[in-house]
Amino acid sequence: MNNSQQRGGTGRSQVRKAELIAIGRKLFADTSYDALSVDDIAQHAGVAKGLIYYYFKSKRGYYLAIVEDSVAELVARAGGEPDLPNAERVRRTIDGYLHYAEHHQAAYRTIVTGGVGSDAEVLAIRDAVREELVGTIAEGAYGRRAVPPLARLALVGWLCAVEGVTLDWIGGLDREGQPGKAEVGALLVRQLRATLAVIEEFAPDCPAPPAVEEIATGPDDHRNQVPVTESA
Template identity: 80%
Template structure:
């Protein structure tokens, strides 16, 4: 087989694997892990179950691959603009994080809650996501990815609040007055500003960055800034 044929085969394999992951995300969004068998998955995908084993070795391997893909997408969306100024990068990070949760409810819940039961591997994936997000926030705020332990704990507290708030937000129907993403994003950025000010009090080596006048605005899908409802535009 020549190189172009090899690349073609590899390309087709990657496409098929991606298709199976996409199908799996939808299946596990509506059905619990234990309620789905490999036979069920293969039937929904319209493939022989041997193909699932070929790409993922087992149902668990398939599930972990879905979680890892979801994590990669979340991190990419939240941390995808490293060349922006620090404060703008923080704003974009928060908005990217909320955008992902808004459009991928089930995947977000899996990432944040650790998936099936107390699955150690899924929990490890979740912890890795948190560390990357903490490093991104620290870099945006302080220009470095690591901070002293007390400052890190303060950022962990803020991120834990973000996770809980986001879970509640995506679980609230629009009919019940769920806030729009830009409004929630502005709130979370403002809470982060307060956290950074407190960090400066306790860890003088981590001074809070200057706050631009428009800090509380956040970019929405239409490209415009939105301010909290308590402020005039």
């Protein structure tokens, strides 16, 4: 638990902290960490800078609280709807991940690149979210989070590729011909299926799940427009 989490235990204080974090997310989305002083932050928030120190102890503490809040939203969006069939849950996880990256680009870049000068605490937060997402994918693919070390390595490798693809994609959203979220998601699902097939070769106790197309979908479902398996 960081210092910001130890302060402001009342409901009103928690609301005030949440408001300050929301303001900070917008500020750091448009301005670099080094370019913002505590005075600047307080001025934008319309509060005395002592309030920033009270809740977060320092600018770095404030920044870490913003990163943690962003990570929590990313994980919640990516891991939502746990009662869906496994293969559909995997698809929704990837869709939620891309949706977050598209609409929170600065926060996403901070999470996956390690933040301010590869800050050790931000890197630890990034590693934690990677583990959570790998667990979510494993649960969607195999119905369990615990998988053999080799299978975990393969899933981590796929997730690192997802991060690279996503960073490049959001960096070129205004580029002519740039694919949309549905097409990128279909690409990542297909890559995941290839990874799961390789995992099955090396770890037979982790059989690749059925193709997503085997789940019945309505004729108007836009996802049917994009192939995601070799048989499509």
